[in-house]
Amino acid sequence: MDSILKVNNVVKQYGDYTALNSVSLEVPKGSIYGLLGPNGAGKTSLIRIINQITMPDSGEVLLDGKRLNPEHIAHIGYMPEERGLYKTMKVGEQALYLAQLKGLSKQEAKKQLEYWFEKLEIKGWWNKKIQELSKGMAQKIQFVVTVLHQPKLLIFDEPFSGFDPVNANLIKDEILELRDKGATVIFSTHRMESVEEMCDHIALIHKSNKLIEGKLHEVKKQYRTNTFDVGIAPYNFQQLLADISTKFKTEQADFKTLDDELKLTVTLPQGGTPRELMQYLLQHGEVTYFMEKIPSVNDIFIQTVSQR
Amino acid sequence: MSLSLIIKREFNAKVRNKSFLVMTFLSPLLMVAMGTLVAYLASVNNDEVNKVAVYDKADLLKPDFKNSERTIYTDLSDLSLDLAKQKASEGYIGLIYVPEVDSLPQLVNKVEYITNETPNLEFVGEIEDVVDKKLTNYNLKVLGFDSEKIEKAQTQSNIHLSKFTGEETFKEGSWLKIILGGASGYLIMMFVIIYGNMVMRSVIEEKTNRIIEIIISSVKPFRLMMGKIIGTSLAGILQFLIWAVIGLTLFFVLSMFGVDVGATSARPEAAEATQQAMEGLPLYVSEFFKLPLLTMFVSFIIYFIGGFFLYSSFYAAIGAAVDSETDSQQFLLPILLPLMLGVYVGFFTVISDPNGTVATVFSMIPLTSPIVMLMRIPFGVPMWQIITSMVILFATFFGVVWFASKIYRVGILMYGKKPTYKEIFKWLKY
Numbered sequence: 001m002d003s004i005l006k007v008n009n010v011v012k013q014y015g016d017y018t019a020l021n022s023v024s025l026e027v028p029k030g031s032i033y034g035l036l037g038p039n040g041a042g043k044t045s046l047i048r049i050i051n052q053i054t055m056p057d058s059g060e061v062l063l064d065g066k067r068l069n070p071e072h073i074a075h076i077g078y079m080p081e082e083r084g085l086y087k088t089m090k091v092g093e094q095a096l097y098l099a100q101l102k103g104l105s106k107q108e109a110k111k112q113l114e115y116w117f118e119k120l121e122i123k124g125w126w127n128k129k130i131q132e133l134s135k136g137m138a139q140k141i142q143f144v145v146t147v148l149h150q151p152k153l154l155i156f157d158e159p160f161s162g163f164d165p166v167n168a169n170l171i172k173d174e175i176l177e178l179r180d181k182g183a184t185v186i187f188s189t190h191r192m193e194s195v196e197e198m199c200d201h202i203a204l205i206h207k208s209n210k211l212i213e214g215k216l217h218e219v220k221k222q223y224r225t226n227t228f229d230v231g232i233a234p235y236n237f238q239q240l241l242a243d244i245s246t247k248f249k250t251e252q253a254d255f256k257t258l259d260d261e262l263k264l265t266v267t268l269p270q271g272g273t274p275r276e277l278m279q280y281l282l283q284h285g286e287v288t289y290f291m292e293k294i295p296s297v298n299d300i301f302i303q304t305v306s307q308r
Numbered sequence: 309m310s311l312s313l314i315i316k317r318e319f320n321a322k323v324r325n326k327s328f329l330v331m332t333f334l335s336p337l338l339m340v341a342m343g344t345l346v347a348y349l350a351s352v353n354n355d356e357v358n359k360v361a362v363y364d365k366a367d368l369l370k371p372d373f374k375n376s377e378r379t380i381y382t383d384l385s386d387l388s389l390d391l392a393k394q395k396a397s398e399g400y401i402g403l404i405y406v407p408e409v410d411s412l413p414q415l416v417n418k419v420e421y422i423t424n425e426t427p428n429l430e431f432v433g434e435i436e437d438v439v440d441k442k443l444t445n446y447n448l449k450v451l452g453f454d455s456e457k458i459e460k461a462q463t464q465s466n467i468h469l470s471k472f473t474g475e476e477t478f479k480e481g482s483w484l485k486i487i488l489g490g491a492s493g494y495l496i497m498m499f500v501i502i503y504g505n506m507v508m509r510s511v512i513e514e515k516t517n518r519i520i521e522i523i524i525s526s527v528k529p530f531r532l533m534m535g536k537i538i539g540t541s542l543a544g545i546l547q548f549l550i551w552a553v554i555g556l557t558l559f560f561v562l563s564m565f566g567v568d569v570g571a572t573s574a575r576p577e578a579a580e581a582t583q584q585a586m587e588g589l590p591l592y593v594s595e596f597f598k599l600p601l602l603t604m605f606v607s608f609i610i611y612f613i614g615g616f617f618l619y620s621s622f623y624a625a626i627g628a629a630v631d632s633e634t635d636s637q638q639f640l641l642p643i644l645l646p647l648m649l650g651v652y653v654g655f656f657t658v659i660s661d662p663n664g665t666v667a668t669v670f671s672m673i674p675l676t677s678p679i680v681m682l683m684r685i686p687f688g689v690p691m692w693q694i695i696t697s698m699v700i701l702f703a704t705f706f707g708v709v710w711f712a713s714k715i716y717r718v719g720i721l722m723y724g725k726k727p728t729y730k731e732i733f734k735w736l737k738y
């Protein structure tokens with residue numbers, strides 16, 4: 001697996017406060033990488049180091065195998081959480097300026113800009129000032145500015161905040177398309193459902209330390225609890241209810257089914273297998289529902305963060 | 309590459325701003341209008357004739373109060389003192405009361421000027437002159453001198469000024485030097501305050517707009533800061549050039565117009581005054597060309613750039629440290645103080661002693677040197693002093709830029725905190 005970005009033992013201190021405590025990460029090429037963590041965990045500090053806004057106190061960051069240097073600026077697109085544009089500058093002029101700062105020639109910037117304006121159906125905005133646009137419209141411009149110079153690494157800090165559902169979906173599709181075209185995307189977010197939906201890799205940073213990193217499904221596997229949602233129409237209701245709790249840990253469950261059966265969440269004992277549970281259930285009734293409870297990113301997040 | 313882009317953007321942002329256009333084209337008009345208004349008001353004031361009553365029963369001084377253009381004296385000695393006072397309080401601005409005395413010298417401390425207004429000191433001086441002249445003449449006569457002969461014997465000398473090279477100089481020339489030096493120093497101060505503030509506002513704008521993080525993910529903060537300072541100063545220089553062109557045009561137009569008015573003026577004194585000024589003019593012109601013009605011009609440019617860059621890096625650092633302009637006040641004072649000091653030291657010490665210790669020291673201290681040295685240069689300053697002062701200025705500039713860019717780098721990413729000096733000092737170590 002080729003990685004585009006490697007963070008090796010990065011330490012960052014602000015005075016006495018340690019923002020990053022020897023953090024290492026590896027972002028695979030072509031992935032959508034979720035960088036998770038509560039507020040103040042150190043995500044923004046790390047992103048700023050990757051963008052060369054600040055320098056690490058020790059450790060190194062490699063992009064495509066090379067230590068970060070000013071040439072890399074042209075290969076990274078960054079949309080910060082705190083977004084903004086020059087309010088009194090015209091949209092087109094502003095986008096050209098920002099693209100040129102990223103090293104694009106004026107002609108190239110113009111070409112790209114026309115492509116994106118066409119694609120997002122915002123062609124008429126070229127000569128408008130940002131202050132004349134709505135917040136959502138300005139966010140679209142912000143997105144265009146981030147991707148205009150065709151960076152191979154895109155970093156989005158809370159990308160969907162401020163977008164209405166329609167535009168959020170539009171941006172999501174654009175991000176997926178960019179990934180398909182070969183870009184790598186780093187997401188920093190609190191919105192677990194978008195992580196669940198889009199990310200294939202995640203890392204969790206908490207209190208300046210990296211706690212979890214890996215492919216999303218492997219992380220989930222690691223956090224599986226051997227818990228199953230079970231629906232059963234028992235032959236003898238009372239008997240089953242009395243018996244099952246002696247063998248397994250159960251809880252009343254709530255999921256949608258067609259019949260009015262008994263719904264339980266069952267946790268296997270140490271070393272127990274799903275097969276044993278299934279066989280037990282089949283002896284006692286008609287099984288209508290059987291599904292492993294997969295830990296959501298949200299569960300993993302809360303569990304990990306509250307443990308420490 | 310990116311530096312020139314930033315400079316261009318900053319320049320355009322300033323120049324295209326409506327307030328820049330308004331400032332550039334309206335303020336010269338305002339200046340002219342103000343000048344005209346002040347001149348008009350002064351002339352209105354001079355045209356006013358003051359009526360002053362005199363009460364002098366013994367006829368001691370009455371003949372000596374002679375009507376002039378501005379003052380008309382009326383004798384009220386026929387009335388009783390109370391009546392005279394009452395009358396004077398109604399129709400006159402004041403009453404000069406000369407008491408009856410046995411001998412003239414007793415008057416020395418006894419003449420009164422009664423008025424309800426705050427007495428005009430100049431006019432009181434005139435009255436005193438009249439009394440003094442009368443009493444002196446009287447005293448001279450008593451001592452046996454002929455006052456008329458003494459008056460004839462008085463001379464009015466006129467010292468010719470020249471240099472050791474034999475070159476003749478012109479007394480009024482030092483006024484020219486003061487005006488030129490003062491104007492350049494003052495101009496730099498104004499420029500620093502107006503455009504330094506613009507640099508600060510532009511930094512705050514980027515910070516509150518939150519675009520700053522996008523920009524500094526593309527360029528180094530130091531470059532952004534320098535681009536801002538250079539771009540803003542170019543906009544300022546353009547504004548000054550426009551003013552200079554407008555000013556010169558206005559000057560020529562008005563002077564042609566002004567000469568015309570002077571020649572056809574009904575009042576002979578005015579015409580005479582104009583004529584005198586016209587006679588003096590070639591002297592001013594020749595004096596002007598005798599000044600170290602090249603040195604003045606070159607050092608104006610150098611001090612202008614050095615001084616503006618030095619101060620505006622402070623302004624940029626302040627802009628980065630605060631969240632809004634209102635928070636910037638506490639940090640601005642230490643910047644404004646040396647500027648003010650420069651101007652005051654310039655106007656008070658340079659004029660009285662351009663090469664004295666105080667003026668020399670302040671023209672070396674980098675925070676005041678752009679102003680004070682420019683004021684000194686027309687009077688002639690040894691080249692080594694100018695060069696030393698410039699070297700100190702630019703060395704300080706690089707030191708300050710280093711210091712300011714550290715604050716800037718940290719400050720632009722700090723939100724929502726009202727920084728203290730202590731906090732900012734900590735940023736230097738990040």
